[in-house]
Amino acid sequence: MAALTPAALPDVEPPARSGGRGRRGGIWRGVVLVVAALYFVTPLLASFVFTVNDPMTGFTLDAYGEIFTAEGFAQSLLLSLGLAVATIVLVLVLTLPAMLAVRLSAPRLRPVLEVLCTLPLVVPPITFVAGISTVLRWGPDYLAATPFYQTIISIQNPAFPVVLVIAYAVLALPFVYRALDAGLGAMDVRTLVEAARNCGASWPVVLLRVIVPNLKSGLASASFLTLALVLGEYTIARLLGFQPFSVWIVTISGANAPLSVAVSIFSLLLTWLLLLVLSTAGTRRSRS
Amino acid sequence: MNGAQVEFRGLRRTFGTTVALDGLDLTVAPGELIALLGPSGCGKTTALRCVAGFETPDQGAVLLDGEDITRVPANRRDAGMVFQSYSLFPNLNARDNVAFGMRVRKVPTARRHARAAELLELVGLPSHGDRYPHQLSGGQQQRVALARALALEPRVLLLDEPLSALDAKVRVTLREEIRRLQLSLGITTIFVTHDQEEALSVADHVAVLREGRLEQSGPPAEIYDRPATPFVAEFVGTMNHLPGRLSGDLVEVAGQRLPVHGDRPGTPEVDVLVRPETVLVTPGEDGDALIVTSSFRGASVRLLLRLGDGTEIVADLPGHDAARFALGGRANVRLVERPVLVAARTPAAAAEAVSA
Numbered sequence: 001m002a003a004l005t006p007a008a009l010p011d012v013e014p015p016a017r018s019g020g021r022g023r024r025g026g027i028w029r030g031v032v033l034v035v036a037a038l039y040f041v042t043p044l045l046a047s048f049v050f051t052v053n054d055p056m057t058g059f060t061l062d063a064y065g066e067i068f069t070a071e072g073f074a075q076s077l078l079l080s081l082g083l084a085v086a087t088i089v090l091v092l093v094l095t096l097p098a099m100l101a102v103r104l105s106a107p108r109l110r111p112v113l114e115v116l117c118t119l120p121l122v123v124p125p126i127t128f129v130a131g132i133s134t135v136l137r138w139g140p141d142y143l144a145a146t147p148f149y150q151t152i153i154s155i156q157n158p159a160f161p162v163v164l165v166i167a168y169a170v171l172a173l174p175f176v177y178r179a180l181d182a183g184l185g186a187m188d189v190r191t192l193v194e195a196a197r198n199c200g201a202s203w204p205v206v207l208l209r210v211i212v213p214n215l216k217s218g219l220a221s222a223s224f225l226t227l228a229l230v231l232g233e234y235t236i237a238r239l240l241g242f243q244p245f246s247v248w249i250v251t252i253s254g255a256n257a258p259l260s261v262a263v264s265i266f267s268l269l270l271t272w273l274l275l276l277v278l279s280t281a282g283t284r285r286s287r288s
Numbered sequence: 289m290n291g292a293q294v295e296f297r298g299l300r301r302t303f304g305t306t307v308a309l310d311g312l313d314l315t316v317a318p319g320e321l322i323a324l325l326g327p328s329g330c331g332k333t334t335a336l337r338c339v340a341g342f343e344t345p346d347q348g349a350v351l352l353d354g355e356d357i358t359r360v361p362a363n364r365r366d367a368g369m370v371f372q373s374y375s376l377f378p379n380l381n382a383r384d385n386v387a388f389g390m391r392v393r394k395v396p397t398a399r400r401h402a403r404a405a406e407l408l409e410l411v412g413l414p415s416h417g418d419r420y421p422h423q424l425s426g427g428q429q430q431r432v433a434l435a436r437a438l439a440l441e442p443r444v445l446l447l448d449e450p451l452s453a454l455d456a457k458v459r460v461t462l463r464e465e466i467r468r469l470q471l472s473l474g475i476t477t478i479f480v481t482h483d484q485e486e487a488l489s490v491a492d493h494v495a496v497l498r499e500g501r502l503e504q505s506g507p508p509a510e511i512y513d514r515p516a517t518p519f520v521a522e523f524v525g526t527m528n529h530l531p532g533r534l535s536g537d538l539v540e541v542a543g544q545r546l547p548v549h550g551d552r553p554g555t556p557e558v559d560v561l562v563r564p565e566t567v568l569v570t571p572g573e574d575g576d577a578l579i580v581t582s583s584f585r586g587a588s589v590r591l592l593l594r595l596g597d598g599t600e601i602v603a604d605l606p607g608h609d610a611a612r613f614a615l616g617g618r619a620n621v622r623l624v625e626r627p628v629l630v631a632a633r634t635p636a637a638a639a640e641a642v643s644a
Contacts, residue, residue, distance in 0.1 A: 187378070188373055188374075188375070191371050191373050191374075191375045192375065192377060194340070194342055194362070194369075194371070194375070195369070195371060195375040195376075195377070195433075195436075196377070196388070197341070197342070197361075197362040197363045198340060198362060198363075198365075198367070198368065198369045198437070199363075199388045199389035199392055199436065199439075199440070200363045200364070200389050200392045200393055200440065201363055201388075201389075201392045202363055202392075205392055209388075209391075209392075210377055213377075213379040214377070214378055214379050
């Protein structure tokens, strides 16, 4: 019994103490939560009321119905989703092997990779798009006689502009790098890779069977950050003259105020839904 | 016998300005357990990683049954490895971890599971197949890692300080189990460790490394009783350095004349290397030695005594004798009559032996 007492004491005491602190903390937590909720929900609610409240007829969901019948809705939405998927694939295929290689065999290059991947945050999109359009304009003149001419043309195909995928992959780099870096930092990459190699695994098998399954949450957060970025990106798409969802919203909403707001709310819900799907997929698989 | 002969031939590996391996030559006989022993930075892990294929030597070669495997990629080598840190795949349960290598080699599922169950039984975890690594203790994780390393029936087993993360009791039982398994499978095993007790207790052969070179290789008893160099003497076990004077075949030390074994330096003034357990201490009021410190270790007691001439000497006695030696009391000191190793005089060495 004597031996038990000291072990039991600390167990009893802290809850009592933290209970007092917890009650006071709980009030503040509530206040912060309410303020934050008001800040975020009020504009959303106001927008929603605006879309469903017609001064003439009262409550109506017409604005939402209009979204689906508006010209170019499905096309631009599918384009945006397609761009998002392609960007996620491209950016992961580029960064994950590079980050692994740097971690395993060239740790000194890590700061270089980090700076490279963070650079897109510093460069304003408007500068970025100015550069891209200069190259796209310059290209055809100089490459006219070479096979690259066709490449320059085909990456600008409005049905699926590959140039946007490339641009978005660059924009997504900082987020993807952070997400994957945190994920890789949480596991002993070197030992796991060596254990797998020792079991006869080739490099692709190491990547797909060992790294990817243990990096689920990092990959999921990298993916949904990229998804959110691509769905919301406007500047580059608009200035290069393509029409993904974000550009379409602006185009369609010029004439019809309730419709434009309804589309915004719709796109917000859609993004949330996709993020939810991605994050649950990520955590569920990593737990199993 | 499934064991292969492993041969290190003139292995050299540098990392920047540090030399990890400096011309290591060593042959491991088929089916034997060799312990690579040395202080950290002596190149023992690098040597092991050269066999596994995680390091490529700058010079020299690693031979497996006479075949040069220096340039063979790690995933095509015939060696299973257990790592120092926990290395199980966190997303797989114990059974799938053990079966990972077989899955990579596309062994049918049924056979894979049967073999994994067999191996888990072998390492004493028959009912833990469904557990994930985070549900296993450190010792259990290393057992599963051992089963995984053995799954592909490699000809060489590589153990990179597999016990260093475990607590003392588990460490002892697991090392005995590794030895038992190794003997029954007859697999050539290279065991890297910095723990001399571990090396001495399980290995057929102990190879002591120093600064990337082989210092001495031999059976544990030989390494302990007849260290070839002062470094080995110092590293394996505790050693007293007593000032002595050579005269002919004998050396005069602490009032006794003992035969000399091994090389002798050119000068007559030497350090005589004496194991603490070969120092005989008897209590006596008229003794010329003063008991300075005494540390009780259960089975044994270690005394530090100051002789009449100021020399300090460490002695290990059976623990039940502890009560007979009071701190500050006097005692008689004698050395066991047997050949001793001598080294050139180093003024600082005596102090080191005391602190060890």
